[in-house]
Amino acid sequence: MIIRFKINEIECEVNEEKEDITILQACTANGIEIPRFCYHEKLTIAGNCRMCLVYVTNEEKLLAACGIPLDENFDDESIETEIDEILKAREGVMEFLLINHPLDCPICDQGGECDLQEQTLAYGLDTGRFYIKKRAVEIKTFGRLIKGIMTRCIHCTRCVRFLTEIAGVNELGVLGRGYNMEIGTYKKNVMIESELSGNIIDLCPVGALTSAVYAYKGRPWELKNIKGIDIFDTLLTPINYQVKGGEIFRILPRINDRINEEWITDKVRFHYESYKIIEKIRKETPSYKIQANKFIELTWKTALKMVFKVLLNKKNKVDLIIGSKINSTNLRIYKELMNRLGSKNYITENGLMFKKFNYDLRENYINSNDLYNVDKNDLVLLCGINLRVESPLLNIKLRNVNFGDDEIESVKKIGIIGNKFDWKHESEYIGATLNSMLKLFEGRLPYCQQIKKSKAPLIIVGPSLLTRISLTLQEMRAIFMKACNLKPENILIITQGANFGMALEEGLFKEKFSIGGNVLYSIDSNEVQVTNKINYVIYQGIINDKFENKIDLYLPSKHYFEDFEGDREVYMNTFGQRSEIEKLSISKGNKIKENSMIGYIQLMYLNNKEMTRKEKEQKDIKLSYREMKKEEKRKIKVNKYLTINNIIENYYMTDINIRLSKNLMITGQLRKEKKIMEAGIWKNRKCI
Amino acid sequence: MFRSLLKRTTFLNQLNKSNGFNRNYFKQSTLTRSDALSRHVETEDNNEHTPFDFTQENLVKVEKILAKYPKQYRQSALIPLLDLAQRQNGGWISLRAMDKVAHICGIAPMTAYEVASFYTMFNRTKIGENFVQVCTTTPCMLRGSGEIIKTCKSHLGIQVGETTPDNKFTLVEVECLGACVNAPMMCINDDFYEDLTSASTINLLDQIKNNKPTKIGPQTHRKAAEGPQGKTTLLEPPVGPTCRDDL
Ligand code: SF4
Ligand code: FES
Ligand code: FES
Numbered sequence: 001m002i003i004r005f006k007i008n009e010i011e012c013e014v015n016e017e018k019e020d021i022t023i024l025q026a027c028t029a030n031g032i033e034i035p036r037f038c039y040h041e042k043l044t045i046a047g048n049c050r051m052c053l054v055y056v057t058n059e060e061k062l063l064a065a066c067g068i069p070l071d072e073n074f075d076d077e078s079i080e081t082e083i084d085e086i087l088k089a090r091e092g093v094m095e096f097l098l099i100n101h102p103l104d105c106p107i108c109d110q111g112g113e114c115d116l117q118e119q120t121l122a123y124g125l126d127t128g129r130f131y132i133k134k135r136a137v138e139i140k141t142f143g144r145l146i147k148g149i150m151t152r153c154i155h156c157t158r159c160v161r162f163l164t165e166i167a168g169v170n171e172l173g174v175l176g177r178g179y180n181m182e183i184g185t186y187k188k189n190v191m192i193e194s195e196l197s198g199n200i201i202d203l204c205p206v207g208a209l210t211s212a213v214y215a216y217k218g219r220p221w222e223l224k225n226i227k228g229i230d231i232f233d234t235l236l237t238p239i240n241y242q243v244k245g246g247e248i249f250r251i252l253p254r255i256n257d258r259i260n261e262e263w264i265t266d267k268v269r270f271h272y273e274s275y276k277i278i279e280k281i282r283k284e285t286p287s288y289k290i291q292a293n294k295f296i297e298l299t300w301k302t303a304l305k306m307v308f309k310v311l312l313n314k315k316n317k318v319d320l321i322i323g324s325k326i327n328s329t330n331l332r333i334y335k336e337l338m339n340r341l342g343s344k345n346y347i348t349e350n351g352l353m354f355k356k357f358n359y360d361l362r363e364n365y366i367n368s369n370d371l372y373n374v375d376k377n378d379l380v381l382l383c384g385i386n387l388r389v390e391s392p393l394l395n396i397k398l399r400n401v402n403f404g405d406d407e408i409e410s411v412k413k414i415g416i417i418g419n420k421f422d423w424k425h426e427s428e429y430i431g432a433t434l435n436s437m438l439k440l441f442e443g444r445l446p447y448c449q450q451i452k453k454s455k456a457p458l459i460i461v462g463p464s465l466l467t468r469i470s471l472t473l474q475e476m477r478a479i480f481m482k483a484c485n486l487k488p489e490n491i492l493i494i495t496q497g498a499n500f501g502m503a504l505e506e507g508l509f510k511e512k513f514s515i516g517g518n519v520l521y522s523i524d525s526n527e528v529q530v531t532n533k534i535n536y537v538i539y540q541g542i543i544n545d546k547f548e549n550k551i552d553l554y555l556p557s558k559h560y561f562e563d564f565e566g567d568r569e570v571y572m573n574t575f576g577q578r579s580e581i582e583k584l585s586i587s588k589g590n591k592i593k594e595n596s597m598i599g600y601i602q603l604m605y606l607n608n609k610e611m612t613r614k615e616k617e618q619k620d621i622k623l624s625y626r627e628m629k630k631e632e633k634r635k636i637k638v639n640k641y642l643t644i645n646n647i648i649e650n651y652y653m654t655d656i657n658i659r660l661s662k663n664l665m666i667t668g669q670l671r672k673e674k675k676i677m678e679a680g681i682w683k684n685r686k687c688i
Numbered sequence: 689m690f691r692s693l694l695k696r697t698t699f700l701n702q703l704n705k706s707n708g709f710n711r712n713y714f715k716q717s718t719l720t721r722s723d724a725l726s727r728h729v730e731t732e733d734n735n736e737h738t739p740f741d742f743t744q745e746n747l748v749k750v751e752k753i754l755a756k757y758p759k760q761y762r763q764s765a766l767i768p769l770l771d772l773a774q775r776q777n778g779g780w781i782s783l784r785a786m787d788k789v790a791h792i793c794g795i796a797p798m799t800a801y802e803v804a805s806f807y808t809m810f811n812r813t814k815i816g817e818n819f820v821q822v823c824t825t826t827p828c829m830l831r832g833s834g835e836i837i838k839t840c841k842s843h844l845g846i847q848v849g850e851t852t853p854d855n856k857f858t859l860v861e862v863e864c865l866g867a868c869v870n871a872p873m874m875c876i877n878d879d880f881y882e883d884l885t886s887a888s889t890i891n892l893l894d895q896i897k898n899n900k901p902t903k904i905g906p907q908t909h910r911k912a913a914e915g916p917q918g919k920t921t922l923l924e925p926p927v928g929p930t931c932r933d934d935l
Contacts, residue, residue, distance in 0.1 A: 164796075170797070170798040170799070171798065172798070173802045174802055175727060175801060175806075176805045176806065177806050181726065182727065184726065184727055186801040187736075187783070
C-alpha cells in the first residue's frame with residue numbers, strides 16, 4: 001500500500017511494502033530536521049529522550065518520531081514539526097534535561113560539538129527556572145581511554161546500546177531509577193573490554209564520555225580535518241586526523257557504509273599519542289654506529305654514499321624488507337632500485353609469512369566479496385582467525401548476521417577452527433588443530449553438510465592458517481570450493497598489513513623468501529627477526545624497538561602520511577576498495593627525508609636518468625580457475641597436530657606506534673593481566 | 689576589609705536563605721532509601737569473593753520457576769529467581785547471588801544488576817534480620833505515620849536507612865504498600881502491621897526483638913479492613929476461581 005501524507009505541507013509518499021521507515025526517517029529524507037538525543041541510525045530505537053516529538057493530525061498526543069513506523073494509519077494525515085505546540089514541547093524537554101545538567105561547558109571537552117549545547121541554543125528556553133539542588137553523580141573510570149563524568153549524562157543510553165548490541169560486551173548498564181538513575185558498570189573500576197570501546201565517545205551526545213587522551217587539549221573549531229586511513233587493519237578504515245599546528249590532536253572515523261559504518265577501533269583512535277613521543281626520541285639525522293650504542297651523525301651525502309658502498313659491493317647479498325605502511329609509490333621505487341641492482345630479494349614484512357603466492361591474478365589476493373551485504377550470510381566458518389582481535393570491525397559486522405528464526409533452535413551457524421573466542425551466538429567449536437582443517441577439506445566433517453545446505457555461507461580464512469599450511473591462497477580457495485560446493489564470493493581471506501595487496505599489485509613478492517643475505521635493508525619494518533648471520537643492517541625509517549641495537553646505518557625518513565609526491569595517495573584494502581589519504585606533515589626535523597625522495601636519489605645515482613614510472617595496468621582480470629585446478633592435485637604436507645594459534649597475542653602490541661602509546665599500552669597490559677583497575681588512576685593523569 | 693567581606697558573605701547567605709534556595713549546592717544521590725546507591729558497595733560481607741549458591745531445596749524451586757517459561761525465554765525467570773536468592777540470603781542479595789541468577793537465566797550479569805537496582809524491593813546491601821518498612825505516603829502520613837517513624841527511630845535508636853548494632857532491625861521509609869484503608873501501617877519482612885499507634889509500635893518491636901509471636905494485620909480490634917459497623921457488603925462466600933493454582 002502506498003501511503004500519502006504531508007510533512008509541513010510537503011507531499012510525501014511511502015510504499016509500505018518496500019520501505020519500512022519511521023516518521024523521523026521520512027522527515028530526514030525530506031530535508032526536515034528533527035532534534036534528537038537517543039536516536040542513532042546504527043542503533044536500536046530506545047525512545048527515551050522525547051526530543052523528537054511531532055504533531056500528527058488526529059492523534060491525541062504528540063508522537064515520538066523516532067520510534068513510530070509509518071503505516072496505513074498515516075494515510076492522508078499530516079505531520080507538523082514546526083508548529084507552536086511542538087516548539088513548546090521541545091522547550092519543555094530541554095528544560096527537563098537541563099535541570100540536572102551541570103553548567104561546566106567551559107571546561108567540558110565536548111564543548112563546541114555537544115548536541116545538548118546546540119539544541120539548547122536552537123530549541124531551548126532562553127532562561128532557566130530551576131534554582132533548586134542539582135544532582136551530582138560520581139566520576140566513573142572505564143579504563144585508561146575513556147573518561148566518564150557522569151553528572152553530565154542525559155541518560156540517552158546510546159553507549160549502553162552500542163556496547164551490548166554492536167560491540168557485544170555487557171559492561172555498561174542503566175542502574176537504579178528515577179532520580180537515582182545512573183549509567184555505569186555497577187562494580188567499581190571496571191574496564192570496558194572491547195576493542196571498539198572508543199566509539200562511545202563519539203556516540204555520547206554530551207560530554208559524559210570523553211576521550212581521556214584528548215582531555216583538555218583542544219576545541220573542535222580549531223581543528224582541521226585531514227583524511228587518513230586506519231593503517232593497522234587490512235580493511236583500511238577511513239579516518240580523519242584532526243590537526244592543529246602540525247600536531248595530531250585526535251582521530252575520528254569517517255563514515256563509509258561499505259567498510260566501517262561509523263566505527264573505528266581503539267587502536268587507531270588512540271595511537272596518535274605515539275607520534276609525539278616518537279618526535280621526542282627519534283634520531284633526526286642519518287647516523288652510523290661505530291661502537292655498540294655509539295652513533296656518529298652523518299650528512300645525507302655521506303650516508304647515501306655509504307649505502308651505495310654496501311649495496312654495490314658484489315660480495316654482499318642484500319635483502320630488502322619493506323614495512324607494512326609504505327605506500328605503493330615507494331613500493332614501486334624500491335622494487336625498481338633492487339631490480340637495477342640485479343637482485344630480487346625484496347618483500348614486505350607481511351609477505352614474509354607466506355611461503356608461496358601466486359600474484360598473477362588479482363583474484364588470488366583480493367577478495368571479491370562486498371562488506372556491504374556481509375550480514376546476508378547464513379553460516380559463518382572461521383578458520384584460524386580470532387576476529388575480535390584481528391579485525392574488530394569485520395567482527396561487529398558479522399555479529400549482526402541475521403541468522404533467521406532458527407537462531408533459537410540448536411542449529412549452530414558459526415563454526416570455529418582455531419583458538420576459541422567469545423561470540424554473540426553460540427558457536428560450534430570444531431577443533432584447534434590442522435587435522436580438523438584437513439578433514440574439512442576432505443569433506444569428512446558433519447559440518448560440511450551444513451555448509452553445503454546453507455544458501456550463502458561465508459568462510460573466513462585467517463593469516464594464522466595460511467602461514468601454517470603450505471598452500472597458496474588460490475589453492476586453498478579451490479579446495480574449499482570443491483569440498484563444500486562454494487563460489488569464490490563465499491570465501492573471505494584476511495591477510496595482515498595495510499599494503500599487502502598493494503605490494504602484490506606491484507609484484508613485490510618472492511616465493512620461499514628467507515632472510516639469507518648478510519645485509520639487511522629495512523624500510524620502516526620492525527617486525528623482522530635479525531639473525532646473527534646478518535652483519536650489516538641499514539634501517540631507513542622512523543624508530544625501531546625490535547632490533548635497535550643491531551642497526552649499523554640509520555636513515556631518518558618520514559611517516560607514511562607525509563610521504564608522497566602530490567597531495568593525495570590511494571591505498572587499497574583487501575576487498576580492492578580504495579581509500580584516499582591526504583598529506584599531513586608533523587615531522588619537525590628538516591633532515592628527515594621522504595622515503596620516495598631517498599629512493600629517487602638512489603635511482604638517479606644508479607643511472608642518472610629519471611625513472612620511468614611503470615604503472616601496472618589496473619584492470620579487473622577475470623580468469624577461470626582452470627589453471628588452479630591443475631595445481632590442486634599436489635599433496636598437502638603438514639604436521640596434522642599443529643594447532644592454529646592466533647598470530648596476534650596482544651591486541652595492543654602489534655605495531656610500534658601502538659607500543660609507544662602510553663594509554664593503549666597500559667590498557668593492553670591491564671587486560672592481559674585481567675586486572676581490575678586500581679582506584680586513583682586518574683590522580684596521576686592530572687585530568688580532573 | 690576582611691570584615692566587610694565577611695559581612696558581605698553572611699549577607700549573601702541570608703539572602704539565599706530568605707529566597708529559599710542556594711544556587712551552588714550540589715547533592716549526591718540520596719542514601720536513605722531501600723534502593724540505596726545505584727552501584728555496588730564493596731564491604732566485607734558483600735564483595736567479589738563472597739560465595740553464593742542455591743541450597744539443595746532451593747535448586748528444586750529454581751527448576752520449578754524455570755519450568756514456567758518457554759526455554760528460549762528463560763530470562764523471564766530473572767525476577768522470581770532474584771527473589772528466591774534474596775530470601776535465601778537473609779533478605780538481601782549479594783553481588784555473587786546476582787551473578788549466579790544471571791548465569792542460570794543465561795544473561796549477562798549486568799542485566800541482573802540493572803533489574804535488581806531498578807526494583808526497590810531488592811536490597812543490594814546487607815540488612816538486619818527484620819526489615820522494618822514504614823509507609824510514609826499521603827494516606828499514612830495523614831493518619832500519623834510521622835509519629836510512627838519517630839517512635840521507631842527513638843525506640844530502636846537508629847536513623848532511617850540504618851541497622852541496629854545487634855543486627856536485628858533495619859529501618860526504612862517506603863512508599864504506599866497498598867494497605868491505606870488501615871493506615872498508618874508498616875511492613876516487617878513479609879508481614880503487614882496496620883492501624884498502628886506509638887504504643888502498639890513499641891509493643892510490636894519488642895515482641896519481635898524477643899522472638900515472641902506477633903499479631904499480624906490491624907493492631908486494633910478491627911477485623912481485616914472492615915469499617916466501624918462491621919461487614920456490610922459481600923456477605924456471601926466468594927465465587928472462584930480465586931487464584932492461579934501455579935502460584
Ligand atoms: S553517557 Fe552519554 S551516551 Fe551514555 S547514556 Fe549518558 S549521555 Fe547517553
Ligand atoms: S530521539 Fe525520539 S525519543 Fe529520543
Ligand atoms: S499510603 Fe501507606 S499503605 Fe498506602
